[in-house]
Ligand SMILES: Nc1ncnc2c1ncn2[C@@H]1O[C@H](COP(=O)(O)OP(=O)(O)OP(=O)(O)O)[C@@H](O)[C@H]1O
């Protein structure tokens with residue numbers, strides 16, 4: 179088990195290094211921050227001074243290694259716009275993003291999983307068909323289209339809810355729904371097929387044959403087994419708590435991490451972009467790690483394969 | 490049989506309108522061991538799954554299954570849940586996938602104890618351990634903490650049997666319990682079933698492809714073909730005086746008794762008809778060496794051909810030599 183955890187941690191660290199490197203290279207190759215921040219017709223001396231101040235005049239590999247060295251010491255750099263620490267800029271946006279993504283996650287799990295289970299238990303019924311049509315639709319409609327649609331109906335036409343901004347909890351309703359529906363749809367379809375797969379297994383028939391009531395079969399013999407694949411999807415959703423709202427934050431002018439990222443990218447504000455990406459990668463990697471540990475808890479076959487745990 | 494434990498009569502099952510059982514009649518007496526044989530797809534499993542209400546909802550089931558004077562077909566769910574495992578237990582072909590991979594085996598056996606004998610906690614653990622002991626799991630006390638994937642196929646089948654015994658059923662239906670196992674393990678499991686039957690006095694239905702195995706373990710054998718029981722005969726008479734040409738064909742398909750493992754039944758020319766394209770009259774007609782024109786007229790009924798022997802063949806009694814060169818046997 180220890181070896182398993184060490185291996186996963188190493189892989190997690192490698193993933194983060196790769197993300198950071200990729201972001202570094204792409205950002206340096208895709209435009210000059212000096213020209214963007216100072217504007218194109220800034221005097222050449224000013225541009226040169228800016229480059230020197232931010233170390234942009236040094237060779238790329240020197241920049242790369244000094245950047246990494248700084249990260250290891252906990253220094254994620256400063257914004258080129260206002261010189262504030264990138265980490266502070268990002269950190270102060272996190273609560274706003276979580277205010278959308280956490281309720282959206284609850285919506286996804288709270289609607290998606292029960293809908294999928296219900297559909298599987300009533301396979302081919304009218305309800306099953308309705309759930310699946312809605313799931314396909316919820317999955318197929320891009321979130322900016324859905325967001326705009328909701329704004330059109332509930333903000334513009336009906337005037338029930340605000341269309342953007344962050345002044346009260348009412349402002350969060352439309353973005354949360356926009357975020358939640360797609361995920362609920364994905365989760366419903368996934369849960370349904372996981373349940374159908376499990377319900378077709380011989381051990382379900384065994385449980386019925388020994389006199390377990392159908393309710394208890396579903397609860398005790400189907401749900402725990404169907405949870406194993408479903409956890410993967412939920413884990414992925416947890417991993418996107420920070421980065422999953424980029425589009426929706428833009429549509430609803432919600433001042434979260436996603437919006438910060440969009441602005442920072444268009445400004446080539448290198449330290450801020452890299453800081454966001456680092457945070458996103460860390461969240462993803464952490465949730466993957468937790469999912470892996472959960473697999474071991476849910477599935478004794480994996481526990482043994484990893485050579486640990488109580489067998 | 491005057492007062493059987495279970496009487497199946499006129500059992501019909503159709504999937505999406507295609508009939509796969511066409512009126513099965515079968516009775517099992519208290520403590521009796523009955524073998525059920527026939528080629529793949531003839532409806533052996535479906536018969537008992539239907540009797541216990543375990544078929545998927547799309548199956549249309551009619552007829553009657555009476556246990557102790559109580560009709561099981563269409564019975565309310567709570568009654569069925571008490572019968573399943575408590576009166577009639579069933580074990581299946583593939584023990585590895587028939588046990589839930591995420592629960593410890595002790596818990597799976599204990600579940601049956603709780604349901605049918607109201608046992609919990611320490612009492613249930615002690616009884617689980619005793620049952621695992623009884624079916625020959627070594628080191629039962631520790632093994633109850635194991636998961637199915639940590640046991641061999643043969644051990645898993647023993648766990649299935651322990652689970653079936655937990656409810657003290659009056660009938661155990663073993664659906665090809667050894668097909669997925671090694672030859673040496675097969676014999677051990679069959680021995681175990683015979684021993685347990687002697688110890689507990691429960692009745693046994695042994696579903697199998699192997700006539701030899703069935704005749705050895707059972708008092709009586711029912712032979713099925715294309716959704717019907719076509720012969721019922723005591724094991725003693727089975728080898729000496731099989732009545733139905735199909736039974737005769739099955740017997741001649743057995744390899745000689747020279748110690749080689751028996752093969753699956755395959756040596757009758759032709760193949761089993763598709764359930765959706767049955768020939769008129771006797772379904773075995775097209776493969777039957779003694780087929781006559783009256784065979785195509787109507788589906789033959791099971792009738793007495795000798796004391797303790799019934800067969801569904803209209804030409805029996807006609808003066809035709811036995812088929813498949815069995816005269817020498
Ligand atoms: N769930 C199902 N849906 C549709 N058809 C089924 C289903 N279960 C069984 N059948 C059909 O019913 C017929 C009888 O099947 P059954 O499983 O009883 O055969 P069997 O005699 O047990 O054969 P085997 O020796 O292969 O186990 C087969 O034609 C099979 O295809």
Ligand SMILES: [Mg+2]
Pocket residue numbers: 533534535664
């Ligand atoms: Mg079968």
